[in-house]
Amino acid sequence: PELLCIFGTGDLGRSLGLRLLQSGYRVVYGSRRPHSCGPLPQGAQVMSHAAAAQSASLIFICVHREHYDFLETMASHLERKVLVDLSNNLKKGIYPEANAAYLQRLVPGAAVVKGFNTLSAWALQNGLLAGKQVHLCGNSAAAKQAVAEMATKLGLTVLDKGSLSAARELEDFPLQLFPEWRLPLRVALGLMAFFFFYLLIRDVIYAYVEQEQDISYRIMVSLANKVFPIVSLVMLSLCYLPGVIAAFLQLYRGTKYSRFPDWLDRWMLCRKQMGLVALGLALLHAIYTFIIPIRYAVRHKLISRVVDEMKNNKTTPFYFDDTEAWGTDSFYVLGILGFFLYVLLGLTSLPSVGGTLSWREFSFIQSKLGHLTLFICTAHGYIYGWNKFLRSSTYKWYTPPGYMLCLIVPSVVLVLKVILLLPCVDRTLTRIRQGWE
Amino acid sequence: PELLCIFGTGDLGRSLGLRLLQSGYRVVYGSRRPHSCGPLPQGAQVMSHAAAAQSASLIFICVHREHYDFLETMASHLERKVLVDLSNNLKKGIYPEANAAYLQRLVPGAAVVKGFNTLSAWALQNGLLAGKQVHLCGNSAAAKQAVAEMATKLGLTVLDKGSLSAARELEDFPLQLFPEWRLPLRVALGLMAFFFFYLLIRDVIYAYVEQEQDISYRIMVSLANKVFPIVSLVMLSLCYLPGVIAAFLQLYRGTKYSRFPDWLDRWMLCRKQMGLVALGLALLHAIYTFIIPIRYAVRHKLISRVVDEMKNNKTTPFYFDDTEAWGTDSFYVLGILGFFLYVLLGLTSLPSVGGTLSWREFSFIQSKLGHLTLFICTAHGYIYGWNKFLRSSTYKWYTPPGYMLCLIVPSVVLVLKVILLLPCVDRTLTRIRQGWE
Amino acid sequence: PELLCIFGTGDLGRSLGLRLLQSGYRVVYGSRRPHSCGPLPQGAQVMSHAAAAQSASLIFICVHREHYDFLETMASHLERKVLVDLSNNLKKGIYPEANAAYLQRLVPGAAVVKGFNTLSAWALQNGLLAGKQVHLCGNSAAAKQAVAEMATKLGLTVLDKGSLSAARELEDFPLQLFPEWRLPLRVALGLMAFFFFYLLIRDVIYAYVEQEQDISYRIMVSLANKVFPIVSLVMLSLCYLPGVIAAFLQLYRGTKYSRFPDWLDRWMLCRKQMGLVALGLALLHAIYTFIIPIRYAVRHKLISRVVDEMKNNKTTPFYFDDTEAWGTDSFYVLGILGFFLYVLLGLTSLPSVGGTLSWREFSFIQSKLGHLTLFICTAHGYIYGWNKFLRSSTYKWYTPPGYMLCLIVPSVVLVLKVILLLPCVDRTLTRIRQGWE
Ligand SMILES: Cc1cc2nc3c(=O)[nH]c(=O)nc-3n(C[C@H](O)[C@H](O)[C@H](O)COP(=O)(O)OP(=O)(O)OC[C@H]3O[C@@H](n4cnc5c(N)ncnc54)[C@H](O)[C@@H]3O)c2cc1C
Ligand SMILES: Cc1cc2nc3c(=O)[nH]c(=O)nc-3n(C[C@H](O)[C@H](O)[C@H](O)COP(=O)(O)OP(=O)(O)OC[C@H]3O[C@@H](n4cnc5c(N)ncnc54)[C@H](O)[C@@H]3O)c2cc1C
Ligand SMILES: Cc1cc2nc3c(=O)[nH]c(=O)nc-3n(C[C@H](O)[C@H](O)[C@H](O)COP(=O)(O)OP(=O)(O)OC[C@H]3O[C@@H](n4cnc5c(N)ncnc54)[C@H](O)[C@@H]3O)c2cc1C
Ligand SMILES: NC(=O)c1ccc[n+]([C@@H]2O[C@H](COP(=O)([O-])OP(=O)(O)OC[C@H]3O[C@@H](n4cnc5c(N)ncnc54)[C@H](OP(=O)(O)O)[C@@H]3O)[C@@H](O)[C@H]2O)c1
Ligand SMILES: NC(=O)c1ccc[n+]([C@@H]2O[C@H](COP(=O)([O-])OP(=O)(O)OC[C@H]3O[C@@H](n4cnc5c(N)ncnc54)[C@H](OP(=O)(O)O)[C@@H]3O)[C@@H](O)[C@H]2O)c1
Ligand SMILES: NC(=O)c1ccc[n+]([C@@H]2O[C@H](COP(=O)([O-])OP(=O)(O)OC[C@H]3O[C@@H](n4cnc5c(N)ncnc54)[C@H](OP(=O)(O)O)[C@@H]3O)[C@@H](O)[C@H]2O)c1
Ligand SMILES: CCCCCCCCCCCCCCCC(=O)OC[C@H](COP(=O)(O)O)OC(=O)CCCCCCCCCCCCCCC
Ligand SMILES: CCCCCCCCCCCCCCCC(=O)OC[C@H](COP(=O)(O)O)OC(=O)CCCCCCCCCCCCCCC
Ligand SMILES: CCCCCCCCCCCCCCCC(=O)OC[C@H](COP(=O)(O)O)OC(=O)CCCCCCCCCCCCCCC
Ligand code: HEM
Ligand code: HEM
Ligand code: HEM
Incomplete structure (x- = not known):
């Protein structure tokens, strides 16, 4: 040798x-x-x-x-x-x-x-x-x-x-240090900073100014547990927005053989990382939610509600509100299912799992189940606010709450996706992607 | 070139x-x-x-x-x-x-x-x-x-x-779209549909007919949180049943060189998928369990129990039942350990992890720890019902509750496995598998 | 052919x-x-x-x-x-x-x-x-x-x-059956046995002897939920201790070309397995924590506290303690973040994920984020006991509680690491590792 x-x-x-x-x-x-x-x-x-x-x-x-x-x-x-x-x-x-x-x-x-x-x-x-x-x-x-x-x-x-x-x-x-993760992480950090200050003003500072209450202890958990899911949902929809834009561009141009604009190409290449960051934030949201009942403030509120109740002999809140039971339970169930599908998306993006899947299987999970995930998580957000949309007390200082803001992009993506799924549009698009011009 | x-x-x-x-x-x-x-x-x-x-x-x-x-x-x-x-x-x-x-x-x-x-x-x-x-x-x-x-x-x-x-x-x-996942998913869906309707009748409809209570809100979480673990446990035992059947078949035939019947072969080939679907359902069961205390109905029950208590000056339920404390805690611990082992099985079935294990290591985890998982999860089910088996109120409309039904297959598998582990049987089987006839 | x-x-x-x-x-x-x-x-x-x-x-x-x-x-x-x-x-x-x-x-x-x-x-x-x-x-x-x-x-x-x-x-x-896992598992089992008996004596037996209370039911969950995180934290710090020792050895010797002592080499080779066992224990700690509020003993305590309160007309504990709210919430948040980073370390040690990372990326996650994880988890431990360090009732039978013991090694590792990060030390070390003598 x-x-x-x-x-x-x-x-x-x-x-x-x-x-x-x-x-x-x-x-x-x-x-x-x-x-x-x-x-x-x-x-x-x-x-x-x-x-x-x-x-x-x-x-x-x-x-x-x-x-x-x-x-x-x-x-x-x-x-x-x-x-x-x-x-x-x-x-x-x-x-x-x-x-x-x-x-x-x-x-x-x-x-x-x-x-x-x-x-x-x-x-x-x-x-x-x-x-x-x-x-x-x-x-x-x-x-x-x-x-x-x-x-x-x-x-x-x-x-x-x-x-x-x-x-x-x-x-x-x-x-190099994670070049493809930079943009997604920056977007996530930017969104988190924005929503953090927005919610800080709306929740904590508002209460301090208008009601002279110091509820700043809520920053650690309650506020974080709004920022994380909100940004997660926005990032999730940003995963699916470029695909929709690309489809409309192809429809508009009538061919798939022209190149996409540069920004769209770059966006499409970091969808995986965007999705994984969104998954990380959703995981944080889930864990934050699981520990809600052991928090001091929550236990305190529960106990003092009962004690108050007894002392003042009020009985109003103690009838069982069936709508509330259905509403919150559905809300949780949608969250759980969304999270479950999220984890499934994450698992198939592991190189060794994705590698064993055929292309059709991979895109079934990432594209079909991915849109389903987006739909379910958006529904989770809508049901969360189902009875708050019309209440004027929701709009403190005339600003909408965070979850309303974060529902905009997902709703747009879902509506555009539904349009793309209409038989006539779908047929044209399929033909374009088959190479017809 | x-x-x-x-x-x-x-x-x-x-x-x-x-x-x-x-x-x-x-x-x-x-x-x-x-x-x-x-x-x-x-x-x-x-x-x-x-x-x-x-x-x-x-x-x-x-x-x-x-x-x-x-x-x-x-x-x-x-x-x-x-x-x-x-x-x-x-x-x-x-x-x-x-x-x-x-x-x-x-x-x-x-x-x-x-x-x-x-x-x-x-x-x-x-x-x-x-x-x-x-x-x-x-x-x-x-x-x-x-x-x-x-x-x-x-x-x-x-x-x-x-x-x-x-x-x-x-x-x-x-x-192809997940051909090996079809049978396991169909079995899971079939079992879920069966248990869903069975429990719907036993829990919701029974309460409506006999007690004129509308507890339909329980469908979303309580009922789902019975269906998922029940089906998960059954699917888990279905993973280990074919191995036991195969062993008895080999014992009966006295050789390992005849082919297994076709249905058994097909069943054995989809055990991995069965196990993963079972893992998915167990994950859902775990998350559903984690959110129990933040549910409206649960918090409502807690508060109204206290209030009731105070108003009627009952003190009965407030002594501390040590058996109950031990029982429920053991019950949870078994669930957690079972779930932990489940996750371990799942991790080793990732291609990249399984690929680094020697055959003996892989089968130690999948077969030995797998049976242990089955045992622990079955024990979790038994302890759940430990004080309900003999109560006649358990058998609404003369039907056994869901968890009893779902304990049948796992118990059978475990008993058969214990028989196979008896030294005399084990020795014969090992010799047959070494190629003796 | x-x-x-x-x-x-x-x-x-x-x-x-x-x-x-x-x-x-x-x-x-x-x-x-x-x-x-x-x-x-x-x-x-x-x-x-x-x-x-x-x-x-x-x-x-x-x-x-x-x-x-x-x-x-x-x-x-x-x-x-x-x-x-x-x-x-x-x-x-x-x-x-x-x-x-x-x-x-x-x-x-x-x-x-x-x-x-x-x-x-x-x-x-x-x-x-x-x-x-x-x-x-x-x-x-x-x-x-x-x-x-x-x-x-x-x-x-x-x-x-x-x-x-x-x-x-x-x-x-x-x-072979998991040869590299043996040492880590033995260390983990040893530590678990030690802390289990230590805490058994301090918590259960102490209460029995001194207060004649039988709180043995706590073994299943409360005690386990101390043993697991304590051992997890110690194992985590044992992952990062050898790296620090190696660095000091190199500094002391002034060269990287002499071999490490055998025990250090062997220790360094099983850090991955140590870390994964620690992750497993942290996962158990997390799940045990999630189910705290559905435990019988916890619900019982909550209810009986309210009932007691009402009966005796005490109102002391019902003012809202802002420090307590901030303290416990920060405590949970640190635990969650630590756990999140832990999972990230675990994910990158999957062969298929680690394989796609460049060496710098892998060591950024394992070494930099790893030390951060250790820091956060240690802080979680410190804040847990922040108001108990000086209370004499903490030292039952003159023994420190478990969490104090388990903070020793992590604190030492972190202090040594900080020393290594001092610019002058860092510069010398880098030069040694570049091959200067
Ligand atoms: C947890 C999680 C994990 C994820 N993991 C991954 C991952 O591992 N890998 C990954 O890629 N994404 C991942 N994503 C992002 C996302 O799920 C996928 O990118 C998904 O496939 C997007 O679906 P789509 O239908 O919008 O896009 P696509 O399936 O890409 O379709 C978009 C449209 O654009 C067209 N198109 C796309 N590329 C071209 C091209 N080169 N030329 C012409 N036309 C084109 C297609 O025909 C298609 O109609 C993940 C997301 C999440 C939440
Ligand atoms: C979460 C989870 C993940 C799982 N992942 C996997 C996975 O990745 N891969 C997987 O295979 N299973 C997986 N399973 C299913 C299950 O754990 C394994 O199939 C397990 O090995 C079955 O153990 P066993 O002892 O019953 O079967 P086996 O170890 O197959 O033994 C059965 C008996 O039949 C005999 N036998 C089997 N095949 C033959 C043959 N060809 N010729 C002669 N005799 C034979 C063996 O000698 C043996 O005694 C998973 C299960 C779960 C719950
Ligand atoms: C959940 C979890 C998962 C983990 N997974 C892994 C894993 O997959 N793989 C893994 O290795 N560890 C893993 N670990 C352990 C740990 O995170 C890593 O070993 C980590 O890299 C240690 O960082 P360090 O800076 O202490 O050590 P190192 O990065 O090894 O540095 C230690 C010092 O010793 C020096 N040194 C090390 N080796 C040599 C040598 N041969 N010759 C001369 N000098 C040397 C280095 O220069 C360095 O300064 C895991 C830990 C956890 C908690
Ligand atoms: N994409 C995949 O992942 C994949 C995987 C496996 C198999 N395949 C198969 O590979 C083939 C090509 O797939 P593709 O994704 O590369 O498709 P594509 O992107 O649409 O490319 C097809 C190419 O065919 C040429 N073409 C189009 N119309 C033509 C016509 N009327 N006459 C002659 N040439 C024409 C064009 O090349 P010019 O402009 O240079 O002539 C065009 O670039 C398909 O059969 C597909 O099933 C694709
Ligand atoms: N199975 C594995 O995963 C594996 C992995 C590594 C190494 N091995 C080694 O490979 C060898 C074979 O393992 P295996 O699992 O294939 O075993 P096996 O399934 O039992 O096959 C053994 C073969 O040996 C032949 N044989 C049996 N008895 C014989 C006899 N008395 N005289 C002559 N030939 C006889 C038979 O073939 P005919 O009927 O055609 O004669 C039989 O099919 C073993 O040494 C094993 O340790 C196996
Ligand atoms: N380590 C990695 O993972 C890695 C990866 C990619 C690239 N590299 C590159 O590979 C090269 C070596 O890296 P390494 O990690 O192997 O470094 P190293 O462990 O420090 O080894 C360097 C070797 O160079 C020789 N050497 C040192 N000083 C010398 C001098 N003054 N004159 C002549 N020879 C001298 C020594 O060999 P003798 O004592 O036998 O002369 C020494 O063992 C570097 O350029 C590094 O960037 C390393
Ligand atoms: C860098 C900091 C990132 C912080 C953002 C949070 C991300 C959270 C999770 C993703 C972590 C990815 C690791 C990054 C390493 C990398 O660069 O990895 C790089 C590789 C790159 O692969 P390619 O080169 O093939 O693109 O990416 C991966 O391998 C993706 C791994 C995905 C893992 C998802 C697994 C989800 C499992 C479910 C866990 C939750 C279960 C909960 C049940 C209750
Ligand atoms: C198709 C819908 C399936 C729905 C059923 C639910 C399944 C749930 C989980 C399994 C998902 C598998 C992905 C399927 C992709 C595939 O086909 O994958 C196909 C490959 C096929 O491999 P082979 O070709 O080698 O058989 O399978 C795998 O790679 C198995 C992946 C197993 C992943 C398990 C990881 C568990 C990690 C723990 C998470 C939970 C932690 C919780 C802590 C609190
Ligand atoms: C053997 C019993 C071990 C018991 C200890 C507990 C360990 C717990 C977890 C690690 C399991 C490793 C599998 C061992 C198989 C093996 O030997 O595996 C051996 C291989 C060896 O690889 P090398 O040969 O390359 O060293 O190791 C691995 O592949 C490591 C797998 C790491 C998996 C971590 C994934 C974490 C995902 C997050 C899950 C939690 C999410 C929760 C959200 C709420
Ligand atoms: C484990 C599964 C989940 C559970 C149990 C769950 C539960 C909850 C709960 C209890 C709230 C209310 C929090 C509060 O009071 O502020 C909430 C809010 C929210 N969740 Fe989830 N959720 C889950 C998964 C998800 C997922 C996967 C998403 C998608 C990204 C998501 C998006 C949201 C959003 C956007 C809000 C509104 C935040 C706000 O402004 O208050 N959830 N969820
Ligand atoms: C995280 C770990 C687990 C916890 C905390 C847990 C907890 C619980 C709880 C609280 C219940 C009662 C639900 C109810 O009131 O209806 C339950 C029921 C049950 N669990 Fe688990 N469990 C765990 C894991 C598992 C696993 C891995 C299995 C195996 C598949 C399992 C199987 C069952 C079964 C069969 C029931 C009975 C369902 C019924 O009919 O009510 N559990 N578990
Ligand atoms: C999901 C994230 C986590 C949460 C929600 C959490 C929560 C808790 C809680 C509630 C306790 C008090 C338990 C008791 O009353 O005995 C505790 C204790 C402790 N935790 Fe965590 N924790 C988390 C993650 C971690 C991690 C990753 C570590 C690091 C290994 C850790 C280390 C500890 C230690 C050492 C104690 C003290 C145990 C004792 O002696 O009581 N925790 N944690």
């Missing part, structure tokens, strides 16, 4: 060597101190850098960029070798040059290939490679080909990103 | 081209309008259909079947080419002929291979291919071999389904 | 044959009764053992070790064949010799390769192979090479374990 060389016996060097040995290669390490370099994978040899470089034509540089200078001194040993640069940096833009370009400059006679830097030593050690995609770039096609073949043997899928000028991009990649 | 041709620059064409390029192929598109066909993957060429066909020997037809007619006109260009038909239909049975057969009829000189139609453009785009299985069929063995090699390079696993007459089957495959 | 032979038409033989056929091999079975051996995968042939052996050079022995004797009688037919031994045993150490060594002794002329025994028939049947790792061992390098190539074609990753003397180890592997 072929012999490969690895410079550096650190975390990455060791894990990579292990995997190469497992895939049938022979491995030789180049190290500063070949005789005291910690435990290496069984079957590997370790030598000085120069000796190790001699024996192999492909060398992995598993050393931090900060220590690359020693390579310059041994450039002559590296003539015509393929050097794979796997290095990452701690932050973006701390060096003017990409690490791989710097390496190429140090060793002009070698063919530098940048790649594998997205793999983690930990994943390599634990064999979590199957089907993972790695990006490569480099100026020499032959060198890239050699590296790509080796990667394929390790079970990786290779994607060629062109010449070494793409190295910077590859080096910035592992420094 | 080899050059492949793709007809059609739509969703699938684009995603497939992207993957082929990533796997090291060169790609040329054939399009109706080579000059205005939207963004194609970097590195691909685009030409007219005829020109593109010329240059490659393997052509993917990424066009809807409805538009295949243009292929007839260019049949001469397609002589001796391998045509891969990837098309799906919107519904089953809208065409008398399979799409691939139709294509073969249009272009008799080419070798048509049906396949890849289970892949989705979305999955291709996102690189979710590793280890996925694709089915192929076609009349020419050489053509199939060429396609299979290409598929292997993409990281797919290929399964040959024989001649082109299997094309219909392959085309119906992606139109 | 190449022809492979399988001895034994049982579960494993059938599933393996199916996969081999799907990967393009031809398959012939050797069976005791070629004409009545149940349904085999389509395309496979079946013959007598001798005839089947003749036609292929690689033979899979899919027969239990107990039946290997027949192979001795046909040793002549197996001269120079490669025999793959896939057998497992029911228990460890029931035979003096490894199965593969026994096979080699029976058929000295063949080259025995041990391997594939970690695959389950069930997984093979269902195609769950992609990227799975299999271990091989054997004395003949050529034979191993042939088997490894075949395995690679099946989509498996091969790891060579050396000569046949490793067979015992390979055979013991599938008999």
